[in-house]
Amino acid sequence: MKKKVISALLCAAVAGSMLAGCGAEQAADAAAAVADAAATAATEAAAPAAEPAATEAAAEEEAAPAGDEGKVLNIYCWNEEFKSRITDHYPGYEEVDGTHGKMGDVDVVWNITPSDDNAYQNNLDETLLKQESAAADDKIDLFLVEADYALKYVDTDYAMALKDLGITDADLSDQYEYTQSIVTDSNGNLKGSSWQACSAGLIYNREAAKEILGSDDPADVQAAVADWAKYKETAAKAAEKGYTMCSVNDTYRTYSNNVSGKWVQDGKIVVDANMDAWVNDSMELVEKKAENTYDLWGDDWAKGKKPEGKIFCYFGPAWFFNFCLDADQDGTIANQGGWGFCEGPQSYYWGGTWICAASGTDNPALVKDIILTMTTDKNVLKEIAMADSDCVNSKSVLADLSGSDDGNIALLGGQNPYAELAKGAEGIDLSNISPYDQGCNEEFQAAMKNYFEGNASKEEALEQFYKGVEEKYPELSH
Amino acid sequence: MEEKKGVSIGVRRVIAYIVLILISFFCLIWFYILFINATRSNSELSAGFTPIPSTHLIDNWTNLVKGTLPIVNGMLNSVLIAALSALLCVYFSTMTAFAIHAYDFKAKKFMFTFILAVMMIPTQVTVLGFLQLIDKMKLTDTFWPLILPSIAAPITFFYLKQYMDSTLSISLIEAARIDGAGEFRIFNTIVLPLMKPAIAVQAIFTFVTSWNNYFVPALVIQSDKKKTLPILIAQLRSADWLKFDMGQVYVMIAFSIFPVIIVYLLLSKYIVGGVALGGVKE
């Protein structure tokens, strides 16, 4: 009897869930319809603002098919970020479905491969290697890269120099220099462009700052963390009051952006003095319990978003504010506007997506227009900044924002961080990046964690770092 | 396990129940946690675990459906690939096992050893060669490379062979031959039904493995319409900061578990029920 009851219960549970599934689906359809309508309304509202650009683009498109432009534009990327930027802000883009769209009479095909397990790069590599023999409509036209591995593509002939598309330095003069040095190849050719400038700084807990430093004014806090020596003094004070500064992984990028030489020189792996400083400074602070070793994004790391997490600061750029601090949730520091922003010990950046044109593209005119519109058109960039809270790659737009109330951010207690962000972006120097940065940075952080946590001596950890890098890049040695 | 004879049946039964209930708890708790997490918003999730459900289940679901990921397509693709793989795998593996079990031919011993040796080759090892191959065969971005290889599944074969050794008697087959049945017919009408419990077991395993496979499909499938659920989940997890939403990820995981649970419950009657007991007598 009981067996029957239980199997009946199981069946009911399954049936119930199926019904629930159906119901939810219908509800969702309805919701989607409503959302569509809302989106249309929004586009219509936004239309007048975008009109001048639209006519310009339309003219371009009309001209394009007249030449020998291809009919299909293939875009390779790892998530939907760029697609939604194009959908929302590129004049004349019509969405057909999740991975197809139209620009005039050119079909846009989005090829989205997630970056898990390196699948995006694997897929992109294979397709690029076949680029020459591919049919015109199958050739990649645009692909996106992240800074950590940008040079892997930029420093090859697979990425096209922007000047060959007809994009001039004058077109790009409003961009921040560091966003260009990331995608400049070893011959000095610029091969990509970004709409984002993700300069970053130190986001501090105002309550903690009052308790430790006696002031939560950005200028005062900046003075207390102006360089690593002062930062360590502040950290010691914080530890006395029961606060942890942040995780060693939070400060990592600040050090790694300010190295004096590349990770790889003449085929040899070189640990820069500044990286060594990160190891020593971090170990010192970990021993004093002034920093922890939590991995970014983990549950433990995230505890600092609440006052009881007892964290003094996070290191992050503008996107960090909305994405990571959970202002919509009760009980977080952000919810009470309890964060402040200052530049921190050194300038650095974090994140950003670059657009590259693939050599052999059969749509050069359209590609050129997309790059120009999305990364240099001030109206579009202002729109992106306002609609998506991206920190955009335009000196003048950032200057506008820093001077107006549009740039005030509630979770920072109303502080306008754009002046600091802009200043930071000017100060970033990325002349020392190499195509091996992604692998070296990942391995270095992972290996040193063993040292910080007492599972290895510094020498052993370094040894493991070399081992890891040489597995990823067999051509290197140390 | 080695209770003394003196321990009464009653005590042993109580112990058994306690252990079983504990085990069931540890098996089911994960589904509870997944469900809880599916009801929580992204920022609630980042605040750590709580055992109390929140109110965002419907929000997460609508956000997921509203997004551009073709989840319904993904579900259909996953069902198609997993079902066909499981079907082909058990059918042809039974056939292979039958060939080795019931017939006597020169290469028999060699084939058996050979297939066993094949079993020991890790799948990750041949993946690179496999990708090069399907590229040459122009099968990239199709379902074939995900379905067809399951026909040659040494591990399933080995299990069915072992099972045949203990249950399928040659005399039964000879009796059928005397009745004038052809070999192919014997296989389909006598052997397959007799192997039902074993086939059901392996069908579930193959279905689940195929259902949860991310590694190979991610490398083979490119167009959105053909993506399977694990790829879509990975895509959701690598979403950019504007769209990143663990709530949606958990809803999607929960959503993608349902079909496997259903398939499992359907097939499990062959495993847990008494159906198998008739096997030898029939």
Place this chain on the structure above:
Amino acid sequence: MKKRSNVVKYNRWGYIFLIPFIVVYVVFQLVPLVTTVGNSFFEYYRSGLTQIGPNWIGLENYKSIFSTPDLWQYFGNTMIMWIMGFVPQILLSLLLGAWFSNPSLRLKCQRFFKTVIYLPNLIMASAFAMLFFTLFADTGPINSILMQTGVLDAPYSFMSHVWSVRTLVALMNLLMWFGNTTILLMAGMMGIDPSLFEAASVDGATATQVFFKITLPLLRPILIYVMITSLIGGLQMFDVPQILTNGTGDPMRSSMTLIMYLNKHLFSKNYGIGGALSVFLFVITGILSLIIFRFTDNRKAIK
């Protein structure tokens, strides 16, 4: 053997029934495999987008993987984590199997319990690992329970200690796979002629005797299967430790398995070293499987 004349004319069907397996196998596995082995003698990898090789280097790849004791360390890690998971798993599965097949226990709700044990296997390893991270975080529920009950004063970092990471890996594998093993064993037990049990109970055998004298010997083919496939699965252990340690196998690679190591070389599409590692793995698996065959079977495995 039966009457030869009769049997021979059927036996060609043995070949016919093997055709699908062989065709698919040759196309989708043998060809890639041969390439893999062949590659192990070449310098053959990707540097960024540039293809290096293939250049014939003979046994250099083998020399390079054996030049450090690392390979043996990873092999050791793999075996340790496999044994930590497999021993409790097989004991638990046999215990459950014995209980379920023991008529004198008359367990109720068997259907429910038998159904439930396999369920964890339905969850993707990556989703499972996400849950484990949450539960075993420094500030997670496990630590807070341990602290509230006074077992610990300060949170224990499960991911920073050699044996706790290994234990978590083993625990996850145990949870995910014991249902699988139990199902296999139960299916085997169901194949046993019930009249044997009846006869035994008429003779007054205890449950323990029945289990050791009847069930276990008759289960042997399935047990061999379980042990060999579990060993092979164990040597191929990858996704659980990979996800749980973010691919690092830390602390200090004490939880890095052979396939994780192989996977490291896939990053640069290093067909050469990868091929050599595959051959090594193949040889090791073959040796260990042979030992199990010998150990569990005094007669020949093949009839």
